[in-house]
Amino acid sequence: MSRPSDLVQGTLDMLLLKILALEPMNGFAVSLRLKQVSDEVLQVSDGSLYPALHKLEQEGWITAEWKTSENGRRAKYYSLTRLGRRQFEKEAENWDRLSTAITRLIKLRDA
Amino acid sequence: MRLEHWRYIIPMRVRSLFRRAQADRELDDELRDHLEQATQEYVAKEMAEEEARRQARLDLGGIEQTKEKCREARRVNWIHDFIQDLHFGVRILRKSPGFAIVAVLTLALGIGANTAIFSVVYGVLLDPLPYQDPSRLILLNETTPLVGTVSVSDPNFLDWRSQSRAFSQMAAVHEVGFNLSGISQPESISGEAVSPNFLSLLGVRPFLGRDFDASEEKSGAAPVVMLGYSLWQSHFGSDPGAIGRTVQFDGRSFTIIGVLPANFRWVEKVQFLEPIGTWLVTNPEATERGARGDMVVIGRLAPGISLAAARSEMEGIAARLAEQYPGSNDQFGVLLTPVREAFVGDMRIAILSLFGAVICVLFIACANVANLLLVRGTGRIREVALRVAFGATRRRIVRQMLTESFVLALVGGGLGIALAVAGSSAITRMLPEDMLMGATIRLNPAVLVFAAGLILLAAFLFGLAPAVRSSKSGIYVQAKEGSAGTGTAGSHNRLRGILVVVELALCLVLLAGAGLMMKSLHLLLSVSPGFRPERLLTMQMELRSPQYDKDPRVINFWQNVLDRVRALPGVQGAALGNNIPLTDNHGRGDITIEGMPQPKPGSYPHPDFHSISDGYVSTVGIPLLQGREFVETDNEKGAPVVMINSKLARQYFPNGDAVGKRIMFGHLDSSKQWFTIVGVIGDTKMYGLANPARLEVYVPFHQSASSDMDVLVRSRVEPSAMTAAIRGEVAAIDKDQPIFAIATMEELISASVAGRRFTLILLGLFSGLALVLAAIGIYGVISYSVAQRTRDIGIRMALGASQGRVLRDVLGVGLRLIGLGILLGLVGALIATRVLSSLLYGVGSTDELTFTAVSVVLTIVALCASYLPARRAMRVDPMVALRYE
Numbered sequence: 003m004s005r006p007s008d009l010v011q012g013t014l015d016m017l018l019l020k021i022l023a024l025e026p027m028n029g030f031a032v033s034l035r036l037k038q039v040s041d042e043v044l045q046v047s048d049g050s051l052y053p054a055l056h057k058l059e060q061e062g063w064i065t066a067e068w069k070t071s072e073n074g075r076r077a078k079y080y081s082l083t084r085l086g087r088r089q090f091e092k093e094a095e096n097w098d099r100l101s102t103a104i105t106r107l108i109k110l111r112d113a
Numbered sequence: 114m115r116l117e118h119w120r121y122i123i124p125m126r127v128r129s130l131f132r133r134a135q136a137d138r139e140l141d142d143e144l145r146d147h148l149e150q151a152t153q154e155y156v157a158k159e160m161a162e163e164e165a166r167r168q169a170r171l172d173l174g175g176i177e178q179t180k181e182k183c184r185e186a187r188r189v190n191w192i193h194d195f196i197q198d199l200h201f202g203v204r205i206l207r208k209s210p211g212f213a214i215v216a217v218l219t220l221a222l223g224i225g226a227n228t229a230i231f232s233v234v235y236g237v238l239l240d241p242l243p244y245q246d247p248s249r250l251i252l253l254n255e256t257t258p259l260v261g262t263v264s265v266s267d268p269n270f271l272d273w274r275s276q277s278r279a280f281s282q283m284a285a286v287h288e289v290g291f292n293l294s295g296i297s298q299p300e301s302i303s304g305e306a307v308s309p310n311f312l313s314l315l316g317v318r319p320f321l322g323r324d325f326d327a328s329e330e331k332s333g334a335a336p337v338v339m340l341g342y343s344l345w346q347s348h349f350g351s352d353p354g355a356i357g358r359t360v361q362f363d364g365r366s367f368t369i370i371g372v373l374p375a376n377f378r379w380v381e382k383v384q385f386l387e388p389i390g391t392w393l394v395t396n397p398e399a400t401e402r403g404a405r406g407d408m409v410v411i412g413r414l415a416p417g418i419s420l421a422a423a424r425s426e427m428e429g430i431a432a433r434l435a436e437q438y439p440g441s442n443d444q445f446g447v448l449l450t451p452v453r454e455a456f457v458g459d460m461r462i463a464i465l466s467l468f469g470a471v472i473c474v475l476f477i478a479c480a481n482v483a484n485l486l487l488v489r490g491t492g493r494i495r496e497v498a499l500r501v502a503f504g505a506t507r508r509r510i511v512r513q514m515l516t517e518s519f520v521l522a523l524v525g526g527g528l529g530i531a532l533a534v535a536g537s538s539a540i541t542r543m544l545p546e547d548m549l550m551g552a553t554i555r556l557n558p559a560v561l562v563f564a565a566g567l568i569l570l571a572a573f574l575f576g577l578a579p580a581v582r583s584s585k586s587g588i589y590v591q592a593k594e595g596s597a598g599t600g601t602a603g604s605h606n607r608l609r610g611i612l613v614v615v616e617l618a619l620c621l622v623l624l625a626g627a628g629l630m631m632k633s634l635h636l637l638l639s640v641s642p643g644f645r646p647e648r649l650l651t652m653q654m655e656l657r658s659p660q661y662d663k664d665p666r667v668i669n670f671w672q673n674v675l676d677r678v679r680a681l682p683g684v685q686g687a688a689l690g691n692n693i694p695l696t697d698n699h700g701r702g703d704i705t706i707e708g709m710p711q712p713k714p715g716s717y718p719h720p721d722f723h724s725i726s727d728g729y730v731s732t733v734g735i736p737l738l739q740g741r742e743f744v745e746t747d748n749e750k751g752a753p754v755v756m757i758n759s760k761l762a763r764q765y766f767p768n769g770d771a772v773g774k775r776i777m778f779g780h781l782d783s784s785k786q787w788f789t790i791v792g793v794i795g796d797t798k799m800y801g802l803a804n805p806a807r808l809e810v811y812v813p814f815h816q817s818a819s820s821d822m823d824v825l826v827r828s829r830v831e832p833s834a835m836t837a838a839i840r841g842e843v844a845a846i847d848k849d850q851p852i853f854a855i856a857t858m859e860e861l862i863s864a865s866v867a868g869r870r871f872t873l874i875l876l877g878l879f880s881g882l883a884l885v886l887a888a889i890g891i892y893g894v895i896s897y898s899v900a901q902r903t904r905d906i907g908i909r910m911a912l913g914a915s916q917g918r919v920l921r922d923v924l925g926v927g928l929r930l931i932g933l934g935i936l937l938g939l940v941g942a943l944i945a946t947r948v949l950s951s952l953l954y955g956v957g958s959t960d961e962l963t964f965t966a967v968s969v970v971l972t973i974v975a976l977c978a979s980y981l982p983a984r985r986a987m988r989v990d991p992m993v994a995l996r997y998e
Contacts (some may be wrong), residue, residue, distance in 0.1 A: 028146070028147075029143060029146075029147050030146070030147050030150040030151065033147075033151075033760035034154075044547075047172060047173075047174055048147065048151070048172045048173045048174070048179075049172070049173050049174025049175065049179045049182075050174075050180070052143070052147075052182075052183055053182035053183050053185070053186055056183040056400070057186040059125070059186075060122070060125055060126075060129075060186050060187060061121075061122070062118055062120075062121025062122050062125065063716055065121075068139075075146065075148050076142070076146075077143075078139065078142070078143045078146070079883065083121065083693065084117075085117060085118060085121060
């Protein structure tokens with residue numbers, strides 16, 4: 003089972019930014035979405051999720067707003083900021099470079 | 114990008130900091146909301162309600178922990194902790210006011226003394242001179258092998274300026290004085306005649322009016338003047354309309370063209386500036402190459418040129434000029450001094466020594482407070498152990514303890530700054546004005562920043578070791594469940610012992626410094642000035658108005674003054690003379706001795722000249738060694754005569770046959786007169802008691818008129834009581850004639866050692882403070898060790914140990930500390946007092962007698978401080994001690 007500590011440093015941030023880029027949502031929805039999209043391979047415990055969200059908020063990459071949900075409850079909705087979008091692009095680009103490099107390395111044949 | 118980032122972040126941090134409760138509430142709501150949704154999710158998966166709730170909580174992994182992690186993400190937690198610690202610290206300190214008061218006062222003295230002295234260090238050494246790029250400004254003088262630094266001649270300056278490439282600009286600065294008349298009380302003012310580019314070279318703009326014009330360099334310029342700010346304030350009521358008006362200087366009208374800025378400073382007192390072209394009108398002789406009056410040159414180094422490069426260029430120029438004009442320049446060199454050094458003068462070493470001393474005092478103060486904290490630390494072991502048990506980490510405890518120290522340092526520092534305000538104004542009053550050279554000493558922002566730094570530094574210095582100690586012992590006690598932390602008591606005592614030894618050592622260094630200064634000053638004041646200073650009044654006058662343009666008029670005025678003053682009741686003797694001892698006033702020149710081989714221009718005997726009246730030698734009390742002193746007939750009609758001092762006689766007439774020989778003022782010239790030596794008199798201290806005598810020649814004022822003279826009166830009564838009567842006599846002759854520099858000879862002697870006295874008083878004050886603090890320190894350590902060993906002592910006494918034996922044991926502990934402290938201190942003093950050596954007089958920087966004396970003083974004081982607790986130990990009642998737990 004994957005724990006957040008197994009994730010490459012900064013990967014959780016990138017995932018969260020990507021998820022929130024799709025649409026604003028609350029913490030619980032993020033948790034669900036994270037499980038769905040990653041086929042439960044990247045299982046992030048809820049205990050790590052919230053501190054991570056708060057950290058992103060403090061960095062100014064996401065912003066939070068209290069909204070009333072469809073079932074009439076007030077919930078905290080997170081959405082991506084302009085800074086966050088730029089941060090995501092940067093991290094995604096890094097990720098691309100890194101994963102291509104690693105893939106290339108793995109596929110090297112023994113000489 | 115960065116800016117946008119901060120636009121998001123700052124409101125966020127501010128909110129976290131100041132709306133903490135709301136942020137916490139929202140966090141609660143958010144997590145509760147999450148739990149409810151997660152529970153429903155599990156219920157939807159057909160889980161029992163109870164089980165679903167449990168699983169949701171489990172997923173969140175400890176709600177409180179998660180909350181804490183979220184709070185940590187806010188990054189301002191430390192501030193909250195700090196504020197909490199601050200509250201706690203204040204509360205704890207208020208519970209033990211005795212400790213808090215002693216600690217705060219100790220720190221206030223330490224920080225206050227440092228802040229006050231730093232305000233002097235800043236004002237004199239660091240405060241940027243009010244010029245543009247002052248580090249590029251260099252003062253230039255001429256030098257000769259015999260005399261050292263001498264003034265520059267105007268033609269040489271002009272050649273320097275045209276030949277030098279190392280300086281982008283050069284200006285001549287000539288010291289001048291005027292009598293300011295046409296006002297209620299005539300007065301004498303001093304200023305400079307300068308090249309027109311002087312101010313622009315410095316990068317100074319007039320506060321009002323215009324700067325000098327390049328055309329005002331040539332002789333013949335109209336009389337214009339720029340007033341100093343304070344002169345403008347005092348005589349023109351700060352009226353901007355003063356520009357264009359005229360003032361009477363030496364009876365001539367000068368047009369005011371400008372006012373200098375209030376913060377203008379120069380190496381001499383400047384009450385006005387005039388262009389050199391104006392000055393040359395009345396001083397045409399200055400254009401001769403051999404004439405060296407009172408002129409220095411200021412230059413601004415060209416971009417990229419180093420001082421060394423400029424020096425070698427200037428030396429080359431001076432050497433060429435010496436070859437070109439051997440009659441006036443042979444052997445004359447050039448000296449370059451950064452302008453800052455000229456401002457600071459001899460103050461640097463004194464000030465830095467005092468700064469070192471106060472830093473020692475601060476260390477001692479911190480060591481004392483650290484000691485107090487260590488004692489408290491042992492008392493607080495249980496409290497710390499409790500906090501450790503409740504999960505406080507060691508770092509957290511150290512931080513909390515340091516915050517307490519910070520509170521102490523802050524309160525002490527605040528009080529110290531208040532002390533420094535009073536202290537630095539007292540210091541300013543103690544410092545002679547001419548030593549300050551216009552430096553302002555006050556608590557400016559730079560000094561306050563320094564004080565704030567000291568507060569932080571002090572908090573760490575005295576707080577860190579005790580904090581680490583007590584956090585360690587707290588954990589130790591918790592593990593061992595020990596009763597009174599006996600396990601760490603030993604190392605505690607060792608640390609406290611070390612602190613006391615260091616205190617004693619630093620104290621000894623300060624005492625040694627103060628002792629050496631005291632001995633120097635004592636020796637210096639017992640140096641004979643070469644005359645009798647008791648009841649001798651001096652006052653100076655300079656005749657400058659046009660009515661005194663001819664020598665006979667000048668001589669007539671002085672003779673008139675002398676006759677009238679001699680007739681006053683209470684006068685035992687009166688005389689006139691210029692350049693009197695210990696005033697630093699001087700007039701010098703070359704002389705030619707009849708029959709001696711003609712030396713090179715830089716190697717003539719170059720004595721100080723004095724124009725004096727008959728009776729000068731007997732009135733001032735200078736011993737007459739050979740021949741006779743001047744009498745009334747040594748006048749215009751009499752044969753030209755001089756007296757010389759014993760040093761000149763010894764040096765140039767080693768066979769003791771000076772009387773009857775002849776000298777000429779200046780170089781050999783058939784149109785000039787020979788003066789016959791009629792007497793040899795003792796050497797007098799002209800430039801301070803510590804400086805060796807110079808060559809001196811005295812000439813009757815009737816034969817060599819001088820426009821400036823001092824009236825010297827030996828009175829039968831308190832000399833200052835004569836002032837008004839003498840003023841009256843002078844006013845009866847000329848009511849516009851100012852009198853200035855009124856002082857008794859004893860005051861002049863006292864003023865000549867003012868700098869040393871200043872250093873001694875402060876050094877004495879600081880070492881006294883150090884002594885008191887060190888005594889408190891050793892008292893504390895011994896009392897504490899006695900208190901700790903009460904039961905011990907009780908048992909020993911119960912077993913038959915005598916009181917004397919106990920006393921000896923306890924004192925033995927003290928003696929060991931004292932011995933170590935003194936040993937360490939002596940080593941420190943041997944090194945540290947070397948920096949004082951240029952301030953010392955007649956005593957080496959490692960004077961055994963002084964070192965022994967201060968060691969004895971320190972030992973006695975420290976022993977007394979140890980005796981008090983030792984006596985308490987001696988009186989321990991064995992029964993009480995044994996029951997005590």
